[in-house]
Amino acid sequence: MLRETLLRTLDDLVGRYGKARENLLPVLQDLQAEFGFLGEETINEVARAFGLSQTEVFSVASFYHFLNTQEKGKYVIRICRTISCDLRDKANVLRALESELGIKMGETTRDKKYSLDYANCMGTCDRGPSMMVNDRLYADLSPSKAVDIIRSYR
């Protein structure tokens, strides 16, 4: 990403939302939508623009599962890591996905198509295990159902 493009985009966003702390999240969301992830340079420039420390901005960017601080694949698959899904056989769903994609949790396929990541509770605990592919939520997963869903994104 060109630094000038980042600075111009950030400038526009700060002009639109303002520099108040509560506007940090929408600015980060829009930057991610524009650039795909929130890398170190982006975090540093946002911190400067908002008058916050880099640690504060990074804490927000890394807290929310829908924000990425590292470059991810086109499809980000997030598996719920909260207790109800753990108790509903999440481990076998994850194993099936890792085997299908040939990557481990936290990794991205070499063709940059898929990333595997954890997320916190998605609100479908009674129908776990649950996962999201980008913004789409899937529940009642079995290992084979999860693999079929991933294959539908090919």
Ligand code: FES
């Ligand atoms: S514990 Fe997994 S969706 Fe709530």
